[in-house]
Amino acid sequence: MIEIKDLRKEYPGFTLQCSLAVPAGTITGLIGQNGAGKSTLFKSLLRLIRINSGKVTILGKDLSEISENDMRMIGSVMAESGFSGYLTLRSIRRIMKSFYPAFREDWFTAQYRKFGLPDDRQIREFSTGMKAKLKVLCALSYGAKLLILDEPTSGLDVAAREDVLDLLRAYMKEDEERSILISSHISKDLETLCDDFYMIHEGQIILHEETDRLLSDYAMLKVTPEVYEKLDKQYILRTVQESYGYSCLTNQREYYQENYPEIVVEKIGIDEVVLHVIRGGKAQ
Amino acid sequence: MKGLMVKDLLLMKDQWKSTLIVLMMGFFMSFSFDSSVTIMYMTMIGCMLALGTLAYDEFDNGYQFLFTLPVSRRTYVIEKFAVVICWGICAMAAGFLMSALTGFLKNGVLQSFSLENCVGVLFSASILASIMIPIRIKYGSENSKIVIYVMFGIIAAAVLAFSKLKAAMNFANTVGQWLSGVSDTVIALTLIAVIILGITVSMFISFRIIEKKEY
Incomplete structure (x- = not known):
């Protein structure tokens, strides 16, 4: 169209x-x-x-x-x-x-x-x-x-x-x-x-x-600086520095839930994705 | 085109109070003034009312919306000329009717009007439309007022200069002698040709202006 x-x-x-x-x-x-x-x-x-x-x-x-x-x-x-x-x-x-x-x-x-x-x-x-x-x-x-x-x-x-x-x-x-x-x-x-x-x-x-993919596969990882250092960042799209460490936007929620059961993985909506993509930097 | 026409007619219908005042003024004028004054007044005011639809279109980013409708910019310009000309002719007819009626009431005879009289009025109305439409499209209703004031200032200065030149060269007599040798029909036909030419040129200028504009 x-x-x-x-x-x-x-x-x-x-x-x-x-x-x-x-x-x-x-x-x-x-x-x-x-x-x-x-x-x-x-x-x-x-x-x-x-x-x-x-x-x-x-x-x-x-x-x-x-x-x-x-x-x-x-x-x-x-x-x-x-x-x-x-x-x-x-x-x-x-x-x-x-x-x-x-x-x-x-x-x-x-x-x-x-x-x-x-x-x-x-x-x-x-x-x-x-x-x-x-x-x-x-x-x-x-x-x-x-x-x-x-x-x-x-x-x-x-x-x-x-x-x-x-x-x-x-x-x-x-x-x-x-x-x-x-x-x-x-x-x-x-x-x-x-x-x-x-x-x-x-x-x-x-x-x-x-x-559908955004709502099912995208997620926010909330990690301390120590965990962030060891985190596999190949599926991290954006990272924002927070008071507790880092919040990371990913489009592979299950991967992090399975491999890092100790970290907080939050499901997110469009608003959070927008904010992170705009405010965040690439993972280092 | 049909949609635009309907829109403009409905917009003008909502101005019935102004139209009524214009008609009443015209009617009273026809008792006190020469019929040509009444007819000219009615025609010019009729054109101005139709030109007012351009301001309505502009209101609240109206152009932005109008050009998302099935309307090309050229169609818009053509429709505006058509509305102003048609409305001007209707108003002129109303002016003729009023003058005839008051002539009958005053003298007991129906006044007749010549073709030249009609063409003269139409000529003035076409000048108004040909100048106002492109200026209003280019500058918008508010800014076009300034442009029109400046333009009329220039025209007034030119007329003044011309009248001085005319006096110096005894222009009136020369032109008067020349015109007396030409028949009224030829003058009327020449004016009609000038009207058509003026409107065509103005329309093409308007096309160029509106096609360059971004909304």
Whole structure:
């Protein structure tokens, strides 16, 4: 669905340089700190900015060949933009109908009523959460083959976030060929949703892993300096110095559990991996 | 294109209060002023209301969202010209209607209007659209105000210089004599050609501006 090869976008003081792939039928997460390059990557995919070099293929077509019709097969949510705040939901329904022949008006109406969004108030009067829900509903309302979602759950409370994630799961179930590229600063969302994820830091992809593998094989080893000295470091990805010694990130949890039964081996989530990959150094 | 049109019409529909005020002003003006003033006023205000949709699009990073919809940047520019021109023509028609109506109320006869009158108004409206659309796309609604003030300052200075030159060279008489030899139809057709040329050039400039922009 998406294939990015050596994409390069330069700004003064920042360069995005990355490659990634989102195959058909998968949900791929993109995680990284603020300013890591997530939005720049999304904007490149949606042709909102011009890339300096690299090859980007979406729906089997080069980015420069994507037509207005192809855009009808892509649904997107951008973190900081949406329909004009002066429009009402009722107006948006009419506009979506005009833009997308496949617009599912009944579904859209049922969903926004379910979310409690008023259709006679201007969008600028909506809360951040209401705006976020509306953006996701619009992106899902015409059966797009590919979703490109930049922080779609931003501003939502726990219950609303779960509702949105359920919508995304249902969207994938409807057609197994569909794909999603999603970014979120809430790693729990990605853990429960994504098949794999890419971690981006200072414009570079620094980790790509399947979510299942991350949750089952990645672990944190907590060791004293003495144990650290003797530790086999071939499967240690990153090391951070702590008050008690070292915490080490590994992608071979079982290996250390079997060979070093005396050390503390903790299962971890995406957040801990992100923190360690960013803060940690290579094992010495 | 259809989606953009619907969006702009719905945005303008929400401005019904401003539209109503404009219509009332136009109606009262038609009692006090010459019909050409009313028609020009209505057309210009109509164009300005349509140009206002550019500001709505810009609001809250709107362009960023708009270009993720099935809309190419060129389509966006073409649609803006179409909306401004159509809205200008509708407003001009309303101006004609008002002038005719007040003429009837005042003198008991329906006033007639010439083709040249229409073309003259359209010419002014097209100049407005051709200048404003590329400037608004390039500089945004806020910054474009400064650019427009500077531009009108330059135009005012040029007009002043031209009027002094005109007086010195007895330009009015020369041009007047030349124009009196040309038929009204030829002048109207020339103006139509200039309108089409001006809009085409402005549209291509707008294409270049919008295709270079990053959102």
